Amino acid sequence: MNYKFHNLLGAPYRGGNVVTVDNSLLISPVGNRISVTDLVKSETITLPCQSSSNIIRIAASSDGLFVLAIDENSRSLFINLRRRVVLHRITFKGAVGAVEFSPNGEFIAVAVGKLVQIWRSPRFSKEFFPFELVRTFADCHDQITALNWSPDSNYVLVGSKDLAVRMFYMKKLKRYRKPFLFLGHRDIITGVFFGVDKKTDKVSRVYTMSRDGAIFSWGFSGSDSKFDGNSHPPSPGTPEQRTNQNDEDGENNTNVRKRKSVDDDDDDDLDGEVVDLLHTGKWELLKKDFFMQAPAKLTACDYHRGLDLVVVGFSNGVFGLYQMPDFICIHLLSISREKITSAVFNDLGNWLTFGCAKLGQLLVWEWKSESYILKQQGHYFDVNTLAYSTDSQFLATGADDNKIKVWTVSSGFCFVTFSEHTNAVTALHFTSNNHCLLSASLDGTVRAWDLFRYRNFRTFTTPTSKQFVSLSSDQSGEVICAGTLDSFEIFVWSMKTGRLLDILSGHEGPVHGLMFSPSNAILASSSWDKTVRLWDVFEGKGAVETFKHTHDVLTVVYRPDGRQLATSTLDGQIHFWDPIDGVLMYTIEGRRDIAGGRLATDRRSAANSSSGKCFTTLFYSADGSYILAGGNSKFICMYDVADQVLLRRFQITHNLSFDGILDFLNSKNMTDAGPIDLIDDEDSDTEEGINKQARSNLGYDLPGSLPNKGRPVIRTKCLRIAPTGRNWAAATTEGVMIYSMDEAFIFDPTDLDIDVTPEAVDKALNEGRTSQALILSLRLNEDSLIKKCIVAVEPSDIGLVAGSVPSKYLQRLIEAFANLVEKSPYLEFILRWCQELCRIHGNSIQQNSRNLLPALKSLQKAITRSHQDLAEMCSSNEYMLRYLCTTRIEN
Missing domain, CATH: 2.110.10.10 (Hemopexin-like domain)
Incomplete structure (x- = not known):
């Protein structure tokens, strides 16, 4: 139940700027979320916070503590990067073209349309008005495109579409002065930067770049005079103009003094600090390069x-x-x-x-x-299908871009891409030995991929071209079955020979669901012909059972123990069947639960619309106690199978850039020509901001698929729960979303009593009663105490203590071992524990295999990963190990 968003795979970058902090952290926008990639550890995570639309601008503080993310609607999130939480929110009154933190971290420069706003950066303290507007510069004549701070945070360089670069002084002066102008470019300014003299560590150059590929170098030769906060700055202009102006001002000194005394109250005091005024000094164009x-x-x-x-x-x-x-x-x-x-x-x-x-x-x-x-x-097209490896370490994805990617779940990195398919990939399946990945595609082929050599070693075809939409294999991986979209048949191949063994006919509609029973060789298939058929593939008897439904069957899935079958129909119901007796056990009505938002093209309200109110994908949990269901909606539903009740609804996203998020549309957006969102009256410039053509290549503007101005409709195409039960993945319009179980702050005692306390556990450990201490910690169900008691057991006493653990605590103990194998340095000690536990409680584990399966899978995953790491380390140091083993230690 305690699943939380963990990561987003499938689309690392979709547009906007990218920043780096701490020299190794790469921060990039992913839709309305932020992805953080550790380039040293080779890990990527996605922050749990999300904006209301796609993020287009990101800025990070120089110390790497804070990130400011701004979306298309100018709504911003001020995020604590270390804690991954949103501290403050603010909405800017205009389109944001650029944003940057000052080097000292005190200010944030935000380009809002033609304005440059300087905000005081919020800190950790809670304030009613965390953002304080310090200065506003309104000298630009067109939209601002570039910003850059000077190293001392006193100046801001600003480039805009009016082909000019301006330099603004941060501190208030007693007389308004126009910003210094850098002119000469013939196209929109793309970048502006301060250059520093390495000897004096002062600003000596300015580089300005424009869209036509020109870079101008400007040199600073010093100010005409030094200026402190208690004197008046020199006036701009030629020396002749300054002389004439001083003569005229000599007659009106009294008026000038009065005006100064009035302005002094509103100006910031510079505390007599002597500064080199860059905006009043001599700047010259040194050279032009292209x-x-x-x-x-x-x-x-x-x-x-x-x-x-x-x-x-x-x-x-x-x-x-x-x-x-x-x-x-x-x-x-x-x-x-x-x-x-x-x-x-x-x-x-x-x-x-x-x-x-x-x-x-x-x-x-x-x-x-x-x-x-x-x-x-x-994937720059929608992901259609997912598959977890049997040890839950890898996740394979197949998409409409004809590619298959295999990801490491723990790091979020893709380590191999297969691109041999020539049409959309519709189904994926890992074999039980974890060495082979099967894929089905609309190009009429089923391919087998070797995950050791990363190659396509087998291709299964049919006499005539077909479109495959479903795929499965038996437990041994020797028989491959695939269902078709056009001929309504199921094709059966041999993995060893690649020959076509059989063609199963009988369905009268596309076969969209296909799955072998985990306990026997019975194949279940679902079709749009309103039936589910069970096939005995090895005996060749054809369909041995048929389950009829009142509506089209969209998918079928077996419970992990093979004793229950779940099907989803077009009327929004989930039917649970007993495949042995062939009877309907119970039904869940899910139309109200899966009902999503209203599309911009819908003529009916979300409550009265019938579209999308059905489940297109189902998957059982590792222990079979609950089932996940998703469809063409913003929700993913989790149901308790035994009680047929809704446990929880996960909302995929709150991103308003997608269609189908809002339950009610704003009537103000309705015009005589239809919804204003569907009227394309913008004069778009493909060279600024995010290239709008990129969205069409992301699968958002496929011909005939999206009539709503390129806004993708939110939906879930595939759901898969990891065999360990610790996480699950959903292939959505936004990408592949990973949800993992978070038990860091949960207190869930198994058998609590007044005497079961942490003090009692510590007392038993101090007195040497390790067996009693372990049982008390298991009853308290506190992870740190359980690990402490396990490590405190002497190696010679492992068998005795393992035998004293009651069977009802085995699941929690195995979960603790799975965690310790990955993080504890005592690998041999933990493996001896696992060996003794399996030897003593073997019968109990077999009898309760259904409930213990997720914990055992987690332990298998941890041991496999440790084995792989040690194997790589030993193979790279093989000769050194041989030398150490053959060398005698002489006293």
Whole structure:
């Protein structure tokens, strides 16, 4: 029951800017969520907080504590990155073009339309108004596209669509002064950066870049005078103008003094600090350089002050690395043919991060060694199917982009991609030995993939071309079955020979559900012809049983022990059958539970609409006590099988960029021509912000599929629960969502009594009564105490203590072992515990195998992972180990 959102796979990057913190953490937007990738540990997580629409701008503080994420509706989240919680929220009054934290972390510069707003950065303390607006600069004449702070946080460089770059001074002056202008560009400003002199550690240069591929270098030769907070700043203009102005002001000194005294009350005191005024000094254009990539446009850029390097990305997929100020090209390479939407340095400047929204791809490249640190690309079409490996370590996904990806669940990384299919992948299945992955596709083939050599070693075909939509294999993995969409038949092949063994006919509709019984060789198939058929594949008797329904059957699934069968029908009901006696056990009415929001094209309200109110995917839990159900809705339902009650509803997302989220549509958005959301009257510019064409390549604008202006409809296509029962995955429109069990803050005692306390456990341990201490900790069900008692047992007493543990505590004890195998350094000690427990309680484990199966799977997963890690370590040190074993120790 205690499942929480853990990770989002399948689409690492979809657009927006990318930032790096702590030199190794890569932060990128994923829809309305934020993904954090640890480049050193090779792990990725998705923050549990989510915005109301897709995130387009991200900024991180220099200390890596805070992240500000802004979505398409200008709503922002101020997030504590370490604790992964939202501290504050604020909505800006306009489209945000750029955002950046100051180097000292005190301020945040936000480009809201034509305005530059300087906000004081909130901290950990709780405040009623956490965001304080400090300054507002309104000198730009068009939308702002780039921001950059000076190292001392006193100046802000701003580039906009009016082809000008302005430098604003943060501290208030006693007389208003216009910002310093850097002019000369002939296209929209893409990037602006302060350059620092390495000897004096002061700002000496400014680099400005425009979309036409031009980079201007500006040099600073010092101010005409030094200015402190108690004197008036020099007036801009030529020396002749300043002289004339001083002569005229000499006649009106009295009025000037009066005006100064009035302004002094509203100005910030600079405390007599002497500063070098960059905006009143002499700036000159040193040189103009061009990247010479026409007709491609400059779409992304970044500058590293320490190394004086510039990285640029273009709309044709080319990126370049240049040494400044001499403009020496170090690298000029092509990633792809698509537009680069993000290019950034890490803190040390040795890694470059590139993002391509159209391909959903993130690359981290080390430019010195010319090697990839990270190369991840998600599915840019909808994911259709999922499959967990038998040890729950891997998750395979198949999508409409004809690709199969295999992910490591613990790290969230894809380690292999298979792209031999020529049409959408519709079904996946792991064999029981975990070494082979089967896939079915609409291209008319079923393929077998070797997960050791990463190759397609077997291809199953039919005499005539078919479209396969379902797939299953028996427990031995020797017989492969696939159901078709067009001929309504089930094809049976041999894994060893690849030959077609049999064709099962009888269905009168597409066979969308197919599954072998876990306990015997009976195959269950569901079809749109309103029937579920059981087939004896090995005996060749054809359909041995037929379960008739009143509506089309959408899917079928066996309980893990094979003694129950669940089917979903078009009328929103879940039927539970006894496959042995062939009788209907009970039915769950789920129309009200699965009912989602209203689509923009719906003419009826969500309550009166009948579309989408059915389950298209089902899956039993590892112990068979509950079942997960999903469909064309924003909800995933969890039902208790024995009591037929709804336990919990998971809402996939709150992202309003999807259709079908809102239950009620706003009548103000209705016009004479229809809903305003469906009227495309925008003058879109494909070179700014997120490329809208990227969404069509993400599967959002498929021809004939989405009439609602490219807004994807939220839905769940496939659900799978890991054999360990610790997590489950859902293939949704937003991506592959992973939910895992969180028991960190749950107190759930098994057999609580007044004498069962942590003090009693510690007392028993101190007195040497380890057996009694272990039983008390199991009754208290406190994880830390259980592990403490296990480790306190002497190796010679393991058999005695294991024999004293009652059978009802075996599940909790096995779960503790599974956790200890992964985290404890006493591997041999824990394995001896497991061996003695299986030897002594073997019969109890066999009799209660259904309830203990998830815990045993978790233990198997942990032991397998430890074995793999040790095998890799030993193989890499094989000769050293041989030498140590053959060397005699001489006294």
